[in-house]
Amino acid sequence: MKKLSLILCAVLMVLVGCKTKDPNQYTVNGLLDDAAFEGVMVYALDFADNSITLDSAVITNGAFSFTNTTSQPKLVRLRAEGEDKSYDLFVVLEPGTIHADMVTDSLSGTPLNDELYQFNSYDKSIGDPLMAEYAMINEMTDTAAQSAAMEEFVAHYDAAMEEYLKAVNQYYDRNKGNILGVYFISNMGELTLDEFNKVLEGAAPEVVNHPMVQQKLSKLQKLEQTKAGNPYVDIDVIDFQTGATAKLSDYIAGKVALVDFWASWCRPCRGEIPNIANIHKKYGKKMVVISLNVWDKPEAQAAAIQELNMNWIQLSDTTKNATEAYGVNGIPQIMLIGADGTILARDLREDAIEAAVIDALK
Numbered sequence: 001m002k003k004l005s006l007i008l009c010a011v012l013m014v015l016v017g018c019k020t021k022d023p024n025q026y027t028v029n030g031l032l033d034d035a036a037f038e039g040v041m042v043y044a045l046d047f048a049d050n051s052i053t054l055d056s057a058v059i060t061n062g063a064f065s066f067t068n069t070t071s072q073p074k075l076v077r078l079r080a081e082g083e084d085k086s087y088d089l090f091v092v093l094e095p096g097t098i099h100a101d102m103v104t105d106s107l108s109g110t111p112l113n114d115e116l117y118q119f120n121s122y123d124k125s126i127g128d129p130l131m132a133e134y135a136m137i138n139e140m141t142d143t144a145a146q147s148a149a150m151e152e153f154v155a156h157y158d159a160a161m162e163e164y165l166k167a168v169n170q171y172y173d174r175n176k177g178n179i180l181g182v183y184f185i186s187n188m189g190e191l192t193l194d195e196f197n198k199v200l201e202g203a204a205p206e207v208v209n210h211p212m213v214q215q216k217l218s219k220l221q222k223l224e225q226t227k228a229g230n231p232y233v234d235i236d237v238i239d240f241q242t243g244a245t246a247k248l249s250d251y252i253a254g255k256v257a258l259v260d261f262w263a264s265w266c267r268p269c270r271g272e273i274p275n276i277a278n279i280h281k282k283y284g285k286k287m288v289v290i291s292l293n294v295w296d297k298p299e300a301q302a303a304a305i306q307e308l309n310m311n312w313i314q315l316s317d318t319t320k321n322a323t324e325a326y327g328v329n330g331i332p333q334i335m336l337i338g339a340d341g342t343i344l345a346r347d348l349r350e351d352a353i354e355a356a357v358i359d360a361l362k
Helices: 002-019 111-138 143-175 180-186 193-200 211-225 267-283 298-307 321-325 351-361
Strands: 025-031 041-046 053-058 063-069 074-081 086-093 096-101 106-108 236-239 245-247 257-262 288-293 313-316 333-337 343-345
Touching (some): 053 063, 053 074, 074 180, 086 096, 086 111, 106 111, 111 143, 111 180, 236 321, 257 267, 267 288, 333 351, 343 351
Parallel strands (some): 025 096, 257 288, 288 313
Antiparallel strands (some): 025 063, 041 053, 041 074, 074 086, 236 245, 236 313, 257 333, 333 343
């Protein structure tokens, strides 16, 4: 009788086990039909930090799969990197079976992934015609015709972007209660701090507290704190000539200062160098001109300084603290600081640089 009881218990455990499959389990069944990627790893990378791998699988016969659990939906980037190209696809890891084709960008199987695929299809319907139109313009040999076509393209692009941003906001409004809200925030245009705070009103905690959202919020706060009219923020820098660590304030010291955040690989940055050189040549005895190299390699900075004959103060930042302190999204970021330490202007370009300097030196 005791043996029979044990057998019955074992049978019940098996039956219960079958019925109590982990409700947090997900399976990603993926396709990547490209012979060059046979045997390559596909990684599920954290949306906010690509250095964090949440899952992975090997591509075998053009397919891959991984199964795991998650206590709450996670937004990830599926990435497979080859020698000459790579494939990327954003996916939500949520309970259920998710089907993902990294070549066609198709996605299905769970509610949030169905929603994400619907938006991506709309995005593709907007972007593909614009890309085709731009490619056609680039192939034109008639300069006048190309110029006219480019003007028309810009009008098409502006209209398409207006419609696209409307759609992003609509998708966000219906997904601000789940993790997809983070994805749609990342696709919004440039927002002010007030606008961003308004976007976050009524959003779910997983949206508001997501690292990417918090990073964006922090950047906007720092941008607000360092807008024109506010005191400049002192930062640690490296003197290019000596290699010594210093402070930005060591070079400003109560003078009007033009500070240019730049990098050697940045074409617009290089395009502004003649304007910066002009300021140094004409007003260098009355003010300080500083080029602050960011997001760059020391050897690339050195080569560019020599090539472009940048004979004014050269500083560098290898920590990203400088751009973070000023909420810099892109470079060049050319800033004018008054003798009293007040930021007089930001985002200066071309002729506006000299106009602002003249006004500051009056």
